[in-house]
């Protein structure tokens with residue numbers, strides 16, 4: 001276990017800690033309180049915050065340097081955001097000022113691009129030391145897409161307070177989240193949806209030439225853990241994640257897949273085990289309720305507590321599904337994971 005610590009002088013560390021708790025509650029981040037001590041559980045590790053004598057003591061713990069860097073960055077950004085008008089000095093133990101980029105960052109080049117369906121393209125990338133992205137537990141990456149035409153991109157790197165130091169605006173890569181469909185030591189495949197309002201992500205999939213450099217960091221995000229019955233639900237952006245999870249299920253697995261997608265997208269290859277039924281639901285169109293909501297409400301559930309529900313879809317739909325699972329199905333937090341993959345009318349904030 002790797003550990004890094006910082007002691008941050010603040011005018012009112014108790015108030016900053018209270019704001020942090022509110023923020024985590026709103027964003028559904030798992031955390032516990034033990035007296036004044038707050039323990040935050042993020043996928044990559046744990047953060048412990050404690051106001052002591054006019055200071056906020058912070059400690060992060062993770063299995064590897066990449067996890068540590070991510071925790072330092074998230075916690076430092078939050079402390080600075082909530083310090084309102086102050087400029088707190090945060091200096092982490094173990095910070096290496098010479099590191100050129102994050103330890104979980106890799107550079108790769110576009111090798112090829114093929115159409116899988118009318119709205120989905122598979123891009124294959126090559127690079128060195130990409131094996132970490134084949135992890136069965138973590139499905140996603142942060143993809144760094146440099147401004148078009150920039151031959152030698154610059155990448156973000158960690159600053160002394162843990163936050164990311166970005167290149168200047170005109171050299172700054174856009175960051176988008178994508179699922180690694182397949183990875184090997186020197187190759188990564190990502191399936192891009194060509195949606196109707198393409199931002200840097202979909203635009204890259206449409207126009208990038210073989211040889212183009214981009215970056216990726218991670219992996220992040222949990223897959224559905226083993227269960228006697230598994231429900232996987234999502235729109236077309238979740239297809240790569242669902243395809244990967246279906247491949248990882250054992251042959252005797254039982255479950256259900258609900259997919260909101262056009263008929264033409266059915267060509268996207270899925271390999272469900274025999275006991276897992278796949279249902280495609282026609283998209284309702286902008287403004288109408290997603291068919292995922294009604295399908296999930298109407299679904300007959302097996303009579304077992306050993307089940308898991310995973311969903312990836314539009315942000316507001318994800319919120320409705322999460323509410324249904326918790327309030328009506330009374331599903332514990334460790335029995336479901338519902339992720340907002342994109343937000344209607346809103347570009348991804350990177």
Ligand SMILES: Cc1cc2nc3c(=O)[nH]c(=O)nc-3n(C[C@H](O)[C@H](O)[C@H](O)COP(=O)(O)OP(=O)(O)OC[C@H]3O[C@@H](n4cnc5c(N)ncnc54)[C@H](O)[C@@H]3O)c2cc1C
Pocket residue numbers: 140176177178179180191192193194195196197198199200201202203221236237238240241339340341342343344345346347348
């Ligand atoms: C963990 C995670 C994994 C993901 N994996 C994948 C993946 O494997 N493949 C994939 O294609 N996407 C995936 N996504 C979704 C993808 O990150 C978003 O669709 C993202 O917005 C695309 O970036 P962009 O630059 O094209 O558009 P942005 O600049 O982010 O947004 C521009 C506009 O497009 C709209 N928009 C974005 N996505 C869609 C959409 N799907 N349909 C309609 N309108 C949209 C936005 O509302 C906005 O108005 C994933 C998201 C997350 C969080």
